[in-house]
Amino acid sequence: MALIGFLILFPLLVAGVLLLVGNETARRVIVCSSAVIIGFGSVWLVLANLGTPWVGIEFSSGAIDIVCTLIGLVIAAVILCFGVKYKNVLACVLAVVQVVGSLVFDVFVAHGIEVQYGLYLDSLTLVTTFIIGVVGSGICIYALGYMEDFQAHEPADAKDRRPKFFALMFLFLSAMYVIVFSNNLLWMFTGWEITTVCSFLLIGYTKTPEAINNAFRQIIMNLAGGIGFLVALFAIALTMDTLSLVEFIAAGVMAPALAALPAVALAFAGITKAAQMPFHTWLLGAMVAPTPTSALLHSSTMVKAGVFLLIKLSPIFLVCPVAAVMTILVGGLTFLLCSFMAISQTNAKRVLAYSTIANLGLIVACAGVGTPEAVWAATFLVLFHAVAKSLLFLCVGTAEHHIGSRDIEDMDLMFERMPRLARFMMAGIMIMFVAPFGMLIAKWGTLVSFADTGNVALILILGFGSAATFLFWAKWLGKLSGIAAHPLNVETTVHRSEWIALMVMAVLSMLCCVGLPVLSTFLVEPYIFDVFGVCSQGVSQANLWVAALLSAVVFVVLFGGLGSKQVKQVPVYLAGVSENNANRTFRNSLSGETMATSRNWYMEGVFGEPKITPVGVWATSIIIVVGFCAAIATLCGLL
DSSP, rough: OHHHHHHHHHHHHHHHHHHHOOOOOHHHHHHHHHHHHHEEEEEHHHHHHHTTEEEEEEEEEEEEEHHHHHOOOOOOHHHHHHHHHHTTTTHHHHHHHHHHOOOOOOISTTTTTSEEEEEOOOOOHHHHHHIIIIHHHHHHHHHHHHHHHHTTTTTTTOOOHHHHHHOOOOHHHHHHHHHHBBBHHHHHHHHHHHHHHHHHHHHHHTTOHHHHHHHHHHHHHHHHHHHHHHHHHHHHHHSSSOOOOHHHHHHHHHHHHHHHHHHHHHHHHHHTTTTTTTTTTHHHHGGGGHHHHHHHHIIIIHHHHHHHHHHHHHHHHHOOHHHHHHHHHHHHHHHHHHHHHHTTBHHHHHHHHHHHHHHHHHHHHHHHHOOOOHHHHHHHHHHHHHHHHHHHHHHHHHHHHSSSSOOOGGGGGGHHHHHHHHHHHHHHHHHHHTTHHHHHHHHHHHHHHHHTOOOOOOHHHHHHHHHHHHHHHHHHHHHOOOOOOOOOOOGGSOOOHHHHHHHHHHHHHHHHHHHHHHIIIIIIIHHHHHHHHHHSSSSHHHHHHHHHHHHHHHHHHHTTTTTOOOOOOOOOOSOOEEEETTTEEEEEESSSSEEEOOOOOOOOHHHHHHHHHHHHHHHHHHHHHHHHHHHHHHHHHHO
16 A cells, blocks of 8 residues: 555655756756656565455545545646637637536535545556556656757757656656556546646647647547546446446446446547547647657557556456447557558658557457457557557657657668667567567467457458558568668767666566566466456467567577677678669669669558548547447436
């Protein structure tokens, strides 16, 4: 109990201190020491509770409920303030609707409903705690050097807003801990909305017109999801007389028709937070923010809150067809269509964004299937996506500052220009799609769970989406691994804080791959048994050990020669008649001079956003509307 309280309150305290600290040296000390403390605290909690079943922690809700109400009012005031300032009517309307609804709920509905166990702990919570504490705090350390370079590129008279930036980063971590530890749904809702407003402020950090527009896109879509969460709270409290997550899930399994509307409403909230179609554009817009913001939103916090909630609801999805079909279809279509659109992207951060949305879609679909094997696969997809994608976002941010571009086509010769960074980036890409690394093993488990349903459409979605995944990752990997010159090494100016964070993410990614069987045995399988009462996994233990050993071999080969001083260099050789090997030019068939280049094919005419986005937006919007109508009809039939 003490450690959980510490993990929630300590980042909040650090955020308050950082908001007041403008000195660079003091900020470095505070951020680094606090990140290490949060990371060690999270790891300690995980190790001390390995294999622990669901444990409820009794906590009086009276005073905290009042605090949650006050926080809701502050959040609404912040949104209204910015909405009025930038004349965004829709954001103001949604903020008013949400705050009025929250006040009505607190005064007339929630009053008198006691939740015995306000906080709780289980194995899924431990997995998410590990991601928040280690990945999230590592990103905060990386942000020190990155934001120093970022500020150096600002106009000389520009105000230094880094105190606000780092305060929001740590507030993010605190809110995420609130979400994953709260059995009281009202407390979870409060953490949910804090992450929404923090994302809004971080995306609009630069205050350019593009940043402001994208920040409001995010807040509008997530306020809609917040209203969906509020609808679920009303339905759960009025029909089941509880605000306990575990009690709602147990009651929903016993009476799926009664749980249809709150399950659909919570699924809608999770879908918006996880940036699923038709709400995916807010995550694409987040690319305008500094890279640490992108990494934090995409890997360890904002989007993980959505899929965390959906995985928790999987037992209800297993018995409630209305909520399950909506969740599976939205997630499956998002995975398929966003994987296709990633093929047409040359901007590395947009490739990562579309890949994130697609992978989250696969996790959402697994949660919707709801079987033990599907939940096993979804949990590993969450873990490996978090560690690998955070590594990739940080690599792209560092590369952009040192080669002057985030375009994949400008990453020629990265193996020599930034040898260590290129290897880290290659490791992250391989973990995302190549056997025997963890992400592909998790997809194997997904295939098994989809096949068990007998639904051919799900298998086809997984097959074609995975093929598209292979195509866009392989293009990037090939660009990084090509060596055809001896350019200047530019990574010598990378900040030490960036290297520390990159090293942490790389080592963490490799340990997760090599420790795959151990993680399955001590973290994921105990959760499956606790929820479903069976010991089940999507891939056999023997195959997990084979994958782990092969992963270790690949990592040794990739990083074994790193740092060697004696590297044999030979002149560039061009087959045919060379004109100038150093410049990579040769004499072509018409006796002209041609430069040898390698460029990828992006097929924008086939997989471009203008062609695919409208299809996905309309299809998923119709699915969600039909899902709500079916849930309301089901509830009305009972009444």
